[in-house]
Amino acid sequence: MSDTKANTKKLYIKTYGCQMNVYDSERMAESLGGSGYVEVSSPEEADMILLNTCHIREKAAEKVYSELGRYKDLKIANPDLKIGVAGCVAQAEGAEIMRRQPMVDLVVGPQSYHRLPEMEAKAGNGQTALDTDFPEEDKFEHLKARPKAKRAPAAFLTVQEGCDKFCAFCVVPYTRGAEVSRPAERVMSEARDLVERGVREITLLGQNVNAYHGAFEGGTWGLAKLIRELAKVDGLERIRFTTSHPNDMEDDLIAAHGDCEKLMPYLHLPVQSGSDKILKAMNRKHTAESYLHLIERIRAARPDIALSGDFIVGFPGETDADFEATMDLVREVNYASAYSFKYSPRPGTPAAEKGDKMVDFDVASERLQRLQELITQQQRAFQDAMIGRDVSVLFEKTGRQADQMGGKSEYLHAVHVTDPTVQIGEMRRVRIIESRTNSLSGVVLG
Numbered sequence: 001m002s003d004t005k006a007n008t009k010k011l012y013i014k015t016y017g018c019q020m021n022v023y024d025s026e027r028m029a030e031s032l033g034g035s036g037y038v039e040v041s042s043p044e045e046a047d048m049i050l051l052n053t054c055h056i057r058e059k060a061a062e063k064v065y066s067e068l069g070r071y072k073d074l075k076i077a078n079p080d081l082k083i084g085v086a087g088c089v090a091q092a093e094g095a096e097i098m099r100r101q102p103m104v105d106l107v108v109g110p111q112s113y114h115r116l117p118e119m120e121a122k123a124g125n126g127q128t129a130l131d132t133d134f135p136e137e138d139k140f141e142h143l144k145a146r147p148k149a150k151r152a153p154a155a156f157l158t159v160q161e162g163c164d165k166f167c168a169f170c171v172v173p174y175t176r177g178a179e180v181s182r183p184a185e186r187v188m189s190e191a192r193d194l195v196e197r198g199v200r201e202i203t204l205l206g207q208n209v210n211a212y213h214g215a216f217e218g219g220t221w222g223l224a225k226l227i228r229e230l231a232k233v234d235g236l237e238r239i240r241f242t243t244s245h246p247n248d249m250e251d252d253l254i255a256a257h258g259d260c261e262k263l264m265p266y267l268h269l270p271v272q273s274g275s276d277k278i279l280k281a282m283n284r285k286h287t288a289e290s291y292l293h294l295i296e297r298i299r300a301a302r303p304d305i306a307l308s309g310d311f312i313v314g315f316p317g318e319t320d321a322d323f324e325a326t327m328d329l330v331r332e333v334n335y336a337s338a339y340s341f342k343y344s345p346r347p348g349t350p351a352a353e354k355g356d357k358m359v360d361f362d363v364a365s366e367r368l369q370r371l372q373e374l375i376t377q378q379q380r381a382f383q384d385a386m387i388g389r390d391v392s393v394l395f396e397k398t399g400r401q402a403d404q405m406g407g408k409s410e411y412l413h414a415v416h417v418t419d420p421t422v423q424i425g426e427m428r429r430v431r432i433i434e435s436r437t438n439s440l441s442g443v444v445l446g
């Protein structure tokens with residue numbers, strides 16, 4: 001007993017970027033559990049610090065170095081402290097990270113996490129470890145299985161990784177590699193296992209999740225088939241998926257939004273711009289009109305669906321008219337929520353070569369502000385329209401006040417109630433009575 005205790009080491013993981021990194025961090029923590037690590041919530045008490053990083057915009061990537069700088073004193077106080085960088089910055093910059101920040105002991109790209117325990121063993125005492133390969137094997141298959149501990153009611157499950165779309169601005173095809181789908185049976189068994197451990201809602205993840213085509217008994221399953229099979233799992237109440245590309249929104253998946261009850265009425269479907277000229281320069285391979293037509297078909301299948309999107313403003317060559325086309329598209333779609341970003345040139349991407357066409361910084365900032373105001377108005381209106389409506393809420397956590405419980409509605413709104421009868425993991429019908437800044441509050445029915 002005392003031996004095990006003495007061998008226990010403490011791991012602090014900080015996660016940046018998308019939900020796929022959140023999932024990866026969970027799996028890395030589990031796999032390092034086999035080397036005696038338990039997770040802790042502050043870097044000060046850690047024997048190993050792991051940053052799971054994002055390279056999508058310059059700001060995201062630079063955060064890594066400022067965060068590493070903050071660990072300098074910890075490393076001086078404890079030379080045995082191991083510091084690792086994982087994720088998309090690790091993939092993009094590799095050994096450069098150790099050159100810029102020599103206290104880093106280990107750099108591991110997103111496709112090599114199953115090699116993390118041996119890398120951890122190697123790193124330290126002046127030794128470093130680097131792995132940014134794109135190996136053939138399924139990293140999740142070789143990662144230690146998830147332990148049987150009880151889980152929170154909502155979980156992520158990565159089913160597809162990588163991207164073959166090569167949008168001109170995006171680093172993902174380079175940091176995550178080519179599109180790979182996990183075999184359907186493996187996804188199904190991981191989902192069943194999650195449900196046994198208390199999970200009621202699963203969000204299927206992929207950089208391009210609707211391009212999923214997982215092997216199954218000599219054939220393949222698309223995302224719609226996977227969702228329909230998952231819907232048969234008793235105890236699993238809700239299914240979501242993210243992120244999708246408009247060109248992979250196939251008929252069966254649209255239909256599933258209408259006829260699969262467990263598939264939630266929320267869809268994140270980024271379009272990036274409303275100008276065909278810019279969409280072409282972005283290599284998106286769709287037009288504003290084809291996107292709007294797609295939205296029409298999705299709404300025909302599920303009229304109350306909450307739509308969400310991503311937008312980039314200030315892409316090289318974007319004129320005022322191009323930007324107005326984006327504003328028009330947003331007005332036409334009427335989003336439940338959306339994310340917008342100022343274009344950030346990324347090393348190695350085709351758009352980064354177009355420095356001469358860069359939009360003036362202040363012009364781009366003003367456009368971003370106008371777009372965000374419009375999106376905020378729409379978000380507000382969609383949220384306020386919930387007042388008086390009955391929604392179903394999966395309760396996930398306790399609130400700040402006594403008896404307060406919080407969860408998500410089917411439309412992904414945060415909902416709070418004050419009710420002592422509500423338990424975490426329960427789905428209850430709630431009547432919405434108030435719309436606050438970032439959440440709704442209501443009363444439990446029955």
Ligand code: SAH
Pocket residue numbers: 056057169170171172206207208243244245270272310311312341342343344345346
């Ligand atoms: N795979 C997803 C998400 C990609 S990253 C998809 O295809 O939609 C999330 C969002 O970041 C993108 O949708 C895009 O809006 C934004 N983004 C990606 N690269 C960017 C860049 N170089 N500058 C600004 N925003 C960027």
Ligand code: SF4
Pocket residue numbers: 163164165166167170171172173207208245
């Ligand atoms: Fe990036 Fe485009 Fe692939 Fe999305 S579809 S990950 S934006 S290249």
Ligand code: F3S
Pocket residue numbers: 016017018019020021053054055056087088171172175176207
């Ligand atoms: Fe960022 Fe990599 Fe995700 S670049 S958005 S962490 S795929």
